[in-house]
């Protein structure tokens with residue numbers, strides 16, 4: 177696929193909860209290999225959009241195409257296999273497992289041991305575990321998590337848990353990575369680390385990244401393009417430079433924030 | 435932190451790092467322990483052998499529940515009903531079709547697994563309390579079935595007399611012999627449980643338990659894996675049911691009851707959810723407590739002579755209930771968790787304090 181091709185295209189998507197319209201005729205494209213930021217005030221519908229991509233929410237109308245598949249018509253558990261991974265705004269790790277096992281669990285779609293192989297273990301399942309362990313160790317190195325490899329993630333501090341969750345998403349080797357506010361609640365140093373990881377990752381793997389983030393400075397630094405939502409409506413789309421100068425955005429979002 | 439090993443020794447490769455047992459001396463310890471168990475009939479009283487035999491069978495049933503409830507997070511009160519299914523299937527295969535016990539046992543496990551699968555179907559739609567109610571249905575339907583269906587084969591409420599297992603001409607007709615059978619199956623089921631929980635299947639199970647939304651997002655087919663957990667749990671119940679039926683030489687709709695299912699759950703909680711040692715610790719502790727109640731019974735009866743007959747009967751549930759409550763208050767994570775802490779301290783010795 178060429179770098180400028182469209183990888184994900186969202187068309188006329190509508191979603192509502194009772195009376196509130198969470199997404200209104202939303203449409204935009206994500207291009208292969210770019211970092212697209214989605215910004216907007218609280219309640220703008222950013223997380224709801226990701227939930228539609230994962231089919232946690234069912235869109236009322238519209239289509240979401242990913243590399244030729246219509247995501248609105250695919251079973252939720254099959255979306256991972258298409259190459260889409262995600263982190264959550266409120267962290268959704270397997271709290272009872274170690275960092276290592278959280279990442280190993282994320283290799284699920286790339287592994288093949290079934291009921292019988294798992295019961296017998298020696299042989300196929302064992303070899304498979306070892307070869308996937310190597311991939312996981314690379315990610316642990318990359319995210320500088322060696323020291324928490326064996327820690328039960330439920331007991332890790334918030335910033336590290338966010339990092340483990342990123343690691344778990346990377347272990348899926350996605351072609352599209354959805355990050356829901358990966359830096360919220362972090363201190364400055366942790367934020368800088370996280371931004372560095374995201375940029376590094378993007379550089380090395382050319383993974384497409386759809387990033388939801390509140391920190392405007394950060395978004396302006398790392399995003400290729402920005403989509404702005406307000407009350408479920410797309411009010412602007414363009415380069416960080418264009419967004420910064422957009423009157424409507426300043427009124428709806430930046431004006432409020434600064 | 436999975437295993438006992440002193441500070442300073444580090445793993446040289448992933449294979450040994452992932453091994454459940456990592457040091458030669460741990461293998462030795464395990465072997466000595468197993469040897470002591472298997473030679474029990476040569477030095478222990480018949481009563482103790484019978485008790486260990488019963489505990490062994492109970493552990494197998496609780497191991498199944500552990501895979502389903504402890505690792506996959508699907509609460510079930512149907513384990514005793516699936517034992518009934520396994521017991522009946524095994525009895526019929528041996529009695530009616532003349533199958534050798536060695537074939538009837540795995541067949542009973544698979545049959546019970548399939549029955550469990552059916553009662554696991556609601557797990558796709560409901561969780562927690564509602565799933566408990568759904569599995570409870572098994573506890574009513576299966577005994578009802580054995581009492582009322584195919585009465586000419588199942589013999590209604592009377593139940594079936596079950597033959598003594600014969601393997602290669604050896605009759606397993608005393609506790610001293612039967613214990614070899616029970617322990618062999620127990621060793622196997624323990625190995626299988628460890629295998630499952632450290633592999634892709636086990637990680638999928640735990641994913642579902644810890645966060646089913648995230649699990650689905652990571653590509654785990656919830657329905658498929660929940661059903662596999664129900665299948666495995668019921669297979670374990672089937673093995674336990676078959677072993678128990680052939681030992682008791684009888685089975686009817688009341689051999690394994692809802693009370694047993696509840697006690698299994700209590701054993702799992704006391705032993706520790708989400709650990710393969712949990713079922714072993716839990717079953718041993720609870721069975722010994724119940725045994726203690728039996729031993730204490732006569733003394734308590736002296737204090738309340740008027741009710742002496744009922745005292746022993748009353749003490750057992752009292753002991754079980756009280757210990758369950760104490761554990762829920764003081765160590766809700768169970769004995770296996772204590773053991774983990776102990777091993778962690780051991781690994782860091784001499785700097786444990």
Ligand SMILES: Nc1ncnc2c1ncn2[C@@H]1O[C@H](COP(=O)(O)OP(=O)(O)OP(=O)(O)O)[C@@H](O)[C@H]1O
Nearest residue numbers: 193196198216217218219220221222223224225265
């Ligand atoms: N499951 C739900 N049930 C009812 N309403 C919902 C649900 N999920 C989202 N909403 C509503 O949809 C709107 C968009 O919410 P969403 O969480 O997508 O916003 P957001 O842009 O992610 O906000 P934030 O920046 O606070 O994370 C809000 O009005 C919210 O209350």
Ligand SMILES: [Mg+2]
Nearest residue numbers: 222223224265
């Ligand atoms: Mg949100």
